[in-house]
Amino acid sequence: MKRSSIQEVIPALHSIQHLSHPFLPQTESQIKTMLKTMNVSSIEDLYSIIPKELRFEGKLNLPKTHSEQETLRKIQSVLQKNVTTDDLISFLGAGIYPHFIPSVVPSIVNRSEFITSYTPYAPEVSQGMLQGLWEYQSMIAELTQLDLVNSSMYDFATTLGEAALMSTRATKKNTFLVPEYIQPERLNTLITYTTGPKLKIVTYPCDKLTGQADLEKLTSIIELKRNQISGVYIENPNFWGVIEEEIVQIGELTHDQNSLFIIGFDPISLGLLRSPGELGADIAIGDGQPLGLPMNFGGPLLGLFAVKNDKKLVRAMPGRIIGLTTEINSSNRAFTMTLQTREQHIRRERATSNICTNNALCALASTVYLSLIGPHGLKSLAETSLAKAHHLAERLSMFDEISSPHFTGPFFKEFVFTLNSPSLMDSFTKFMRTRNIIPGLSLIKDFPSLGSSYLASVTEMTTSSDMELFLDTVLEFFRTHGGK
Amino acid sequence: MTQFLNFLGHMEGNKVFKQSKWPKTLIFEKSTPGRIGYQVPELSSEEEKVLEKAKRTISSDLLRENSPNLPEVSELEVVRHFTRLSQMTYGVDSGFYPLGSCTMKYNPKICDTAASMIDAQNIHPYQPEDTIQGSLQIMYELAKWLAELSGMAGVTLQPAAGAHGEYTGIMILRKYHESQNNLAIKNEIIVPDSAHGTNPATVSMCGFKTIVIPSNNDGCVDIDALRSSVTNKTAGMMLTNPNTLGIFEPNIKEITDIIHDVDGLMYYDGANFNAIMGKVRPGDMGFDIVHFNIHKTFATPHGGGGPGAGPVGVVSHLIPFLPVPSVAYNSTSDFYYLNYNHKQTIGKVRSYFGNFSILLRAYTYILRLGQTGLTRVSEMANLNANYMKAQCARIDGFSVPYGENSSCMHEFVLSAKKLYKETEISALDISKYLLDNGLHPPTVYFPLIVPEALMIEPTETEPKEIIDDFIQVIRNISKLAYSGKKEDIQNAPINTSVGRIDDVKAARDPIISYRMLKKQKKN
Numbered sequence A: 001m002k003r004s005s006i007q008e009v010i011p012a013l014h015s016i017q018h019l020s021h022p023f024l025p026q027t028e029s030q031i032k033t034m035l036k037t038m039n040v041s042s043i044e045d046l047y048s049i050i051p052k053e054l055r056f057e058g059k060l061n062l063p064k065t066h067s068e069q070e071t072l073r074k075i076q077s078v079l080q081k082n083v084t085t086d087d088l089i090s091f092l093g094a095g096i097y098p099h100f101i102p103s104v105v106p107s108i109v110n111r112s113e114f115i116t117s118y119t120p121y122a123p124e125v126s127q128g129m130l131q132g133l134w135e136y137q138s139m140i141a142e143l144t145q146l147d148l149v150n151s152s153m154y155d156f157a158t159t160l161g162e163a164a165l166m167s168t169r170a171t172k173k174n175t176f177l178v179p180e181y182i183q184p185e186r187l188n189t190l191i192t193y194t195t196g197p198k199l200k201i202v203t204y205p206c207d208k209l210t211g212q213a214d215l216e217k218l219t220s221i222i223e224l225k226r227n228q229i230s231g232v233y234i235e236n237p238n239f240w241g242v243i244e245e246e247i248v249q250i251g252e253l254t255h256d257q258n259s260l261f262i263i264g265f266d267p268i269s270l271g272l273l274r275s276p277g278e279l280g281a282d283i284a285i286g287d288g289q290p291l292g293l294p295m296n297f298g299g300p301l302l303g304l305f306a307v308k309n310d311k312k313l314v315r316a317m318p319g320r321i322i323g324l325t326t327e328i329n330s331s332n333r334a335f336t337m338t339l340q341t342r343e344q345h346i347r348r349e350r351a352t353s354n355i356c357t358n359n360a361l362c363a364l365a366s367t368v369y370l371s372l373i374g375p376h377g378l379k380s381l382a383e384t385s386l387a388k389a390h391h392l393a394e395r396l397s398m399f400d401e402i403s404s405p406h407f408t409g410p411f412f413k414e415f416v417f418t419l420n421s422p423s424l425m426d427s428f429t430k431f432m433r434t435r436n437i438i439p440g441l442s443l444i445k446d447f448p449s450l451g452s453s454y455l456a457s458v459t460e461m462t463t464s465s466d467m468e469l470f471l472d473t474v475l476e477f478f479r480t481h482g483g484k
Numbered sequence B: 001m002t003q004f005l006n007f008l009g010h011m012e013g014n015k016v017f018k019q020s021k022w023p024k025t026l027i028f029e030k031s032t033p034g035r036i037g038y039q040v041p042e043l044s045s046e047e048e049k050v051l052e053k054a055k056r057t058i059s060s061d062l063l064r065e066n067s068p069n070l071p072e073v074s075e076l077e078v079v080r081h082f083t084r085l086s087q088m089t090y091g092v093d094s095g096f097y098p099l100g101s102c103t104m105k106y107n108p109k110i111c112d113t114a115a116s117m118i119d120a121q122n123i124h125p126y127q128p129e130d131t132i133q134g135s136l137q138i139m140y141e142l143a144k145w146l147a148e149l150s151g152m153a154g155v156t157l158q159p160a161a162g163a164h165g166e167y168t169g170i171m172i173l174r175k176y177h178e179s180q181n182n183l184a185i186k187n188e189i190i191v192p193d194s195a196h197g198t199n200p201a202t203v204s205m206c207g208f209k210t211i212v213i214p215s216n217n218d219g220c221v222d223i224d225a226l227r228s229s230v231t232n233k234t235a236g237m238m239l240t241n242p243n244t245l246g247i248f249e250p251n252i253k254e255i256t257d258i259i260h261d262v263d264g265l266m267y268y269d270g271a272n273f274n275a276i277m278g279k280v281r282p283g284d285m286g287f288d289i290v291h292f293n294i295h296k297t298f299a300t301p302h303g304g305g306g307p308g309a310g311p312v313g314v315v316s317h318l319i320p321f322l323p324v325p326s327v328a329y330n331s332t333s334d335f336y337y338l339n340y341n342h343k344q345t346i347g348k349v350r351s352y353f354g355n356f357s358i359l360l361r362a363y364t365y366i367l368r369l370g371q372t373g374l375t376r377v378s379e380m381a382n383l384n385a386n387y388m389k390a391q392c393a394r395i396d397g398f399s400v401p402y403g404e405n406s407s408c409m410h411e412f413v414l415s416a417k418k419l420y421k422e423t424e425i426s427a428l429d430i431s432k433y434l435l436d437n438g439l440h441p442p443t444v445y446f447p448l449i450v451p452e453a454l455m456i457e458p459t460e461t462e463p464k465e466i467i468d469d470f471i472q473v474i475r476n477i478s479k480l481a482y483s484g485k486k487e488d489i490q491n492a493p494i495n496t497s498v499g500r501i502d503d504v505k506a507a508r509d510p511i512i513s514y515r516m517l518k519k520q521k522k523n
């Protein structure tokens, strides 16, 4: 504080209203000095340029100023109306998964230099963030075995939209093939994203028995749309949790058309499953939320975007990219944003995307997470999820009233199970709810042809006792509800 | 006295600020096989058996042969590596960050506290509605407050960032024209030449053509140019007000009338909302669609590039077009719920309902400041900017090409054109020298219509002393440049983790992952 302001502090103590708000440092006397320097008589005068008739003269219908204590009390009291997954036995997944977050992750990510920095437009003072993001790109590249990774996008759904748009830019064709059995929100986002550029979305079905892409139908769609296909999209594991066993053939069919092959993936699965790069992907996309991010009621998430190393594809990529280079005057390493001529601030209406603010801090969180868990940890995490999911599926299959798993294809950490008596679905869900159990995502609304089915997800967070309690409750339900 | 000491500090070989210069060893290069930083709990023996069986269900050519090449490091090594990286990162908590258009204000810690509450974090978006009443209430109330602040009738909180808000807004505009059976004709959107790059990029993504109109001598929309560009093809116009020069468009009513006369819609880019809270509302200016940059105006941290949130507000006749779901409230049963019933919805623009933890921070911020506090925020933001503008415009070599003699709003654009012409010291040089003084530079070379542009936004949270320091450094630059002692400026920065960076090399031979680095080393 400036020494000269000592006298002014004394009267301020007498009249509290003259003390500034903790977020607003200028004192009354500083304000006067500043106005005088500018030859302006009041703050109000700074708004004189706004036409009178437009000015808002009323009182905004907003809360009053709250003290820090009052604010926290209010927020706590509202949030307490939530029931967290800690107090539930939840088998919800379908795109967002509860995984354990090591304490190191929030401790690092909440370091105030990281959290309060902007996009590294001044690279010389942002080397730390830039290096962190470069290491993020590198780790996703290692997972996917694709060289080019951007430094994050919003979420899986928008990333799928961007991948579809990129496929038309790169191939100059305008039909995009997707499984009809992807997360409905993801499909709907894709439809929105492809509306403007008039990209045609064509869906292909899965085999009703295996839950895997129906290769025959897909082949005939590709025949029908030949020379128009910009890209073919597939997820592995797919929405049912099932591993696509014919994915390599589908990639070959796609490449025969000179179309891009795009694979959606769960990063945890790559500790165990063959990588998108090895499976022939030109683009791999996914959500990084399982890598150290809280579920946060659905956001923020982390759109992963990896691309095969190809000169033409680089230029068509959306999003910010960090490059490794040197100082101008030395061979010392330095990091900087690069290949920016693709981006909106330079290319404007011809940019590859409008994205500006991305999800950098989420990318940093996943980098810390992947550094901690390492190659062996990731493998054992994937195996844990696999084992626990299979364990649950098998135990559920012992009930005559349940088909589990619904599909015969091999599955990873999610699977569909079905109540054989459709009329019981409502009471099953409600019964479980009274015991604070969420048996998975109900599929009845979005996929009615599957009957009374749930998509259940299992991670390392699912304890054996949770599982036993769930199974006991299922048993109790069928006893009391006269299952056939 | 303070002034004098700082002044000497800056002059004397920049002794004030030194950033850490840790070696740029990659975490991959710190790897030692056999180390681990986090251990996954072991499986039970029963689960082990299941695992072997489960693995056999997957054919070997679909299993990964080699584990991904991630680093193998201990917990401390991870902590130390990233702590050092943080020490080579400059944030608002490190110092002054007057990056124009980005509103780098103080991010109150209370907002972090709120966002890290378990009751906020450990919630799955597909949980039953009766288990998410708290989250829904926060979203419902925040949407109402944002509607009130902007003069809009309905708000969606879904968009993930400002540009994503633009995308959502222009898709709403598109759907509106489609509903009027006008989409075949209405395919142009007007964007001023001073607009942010995301505006024209959004226009293209939504399938429209950008029509750029020039600014007039005051930096505002050239009304004649606007009139001659508007036709029945005009679907709408995107505008920032105050604009990217920090100037309030005085003819805004005329502009909105011109667009509305051809049944176009007015889109408000809310990046500069920090200037006008409680003073004037986009709705009252005639705008139909508004986005907010939560990570600017509402103090949520920018995290080195994101995440943010970009809620969108619309006038009442556009509410049916909002993305689904909206958050609704049944007062009879005192129950919040997700409403998918928007007949003409544009659909989904992302998964789930929005960047909740960011929205919660904004909710906290609004509570903390309240109605009078938010108005004061805008007043102080404008006061600080005008004070800086008045001082900087007087410095030799600098000028404010647009709005020199009138008040700006929360930011202004300084031009170093004269300094560059007379001393060859460019806006880029200035930005590097500021770094050596521990100050983050303003946005440079934007907006494109100002030569050697320095776009300065001090925000309301900076004390006058800091602002004075910055002005003093600009004065020093002018003095050094005109007295021929330019080396310190041209050689800057030297107090930062690295000196000037070879961007050309970065783009010519891109190395954007460790995989590429290894391949390059092999060759």
Ligand SMILES: Cc1ncc(COP(=O)(O)O)c(C=O)c1O
Pocket (backbone or CB within 6 Å): A355, A356, A357, B101, B102, B161, B162, B163, B164, B196, B198, B199, B240, B244, B269, B271, B272, B293, B308, B310
């Ligand atoms: C004027 C203006 N419009 C739009 C944007 C885009 O917002 P965001 O970065 O949140 O996507 C920005 C910020 O970068 C901006 O300054």
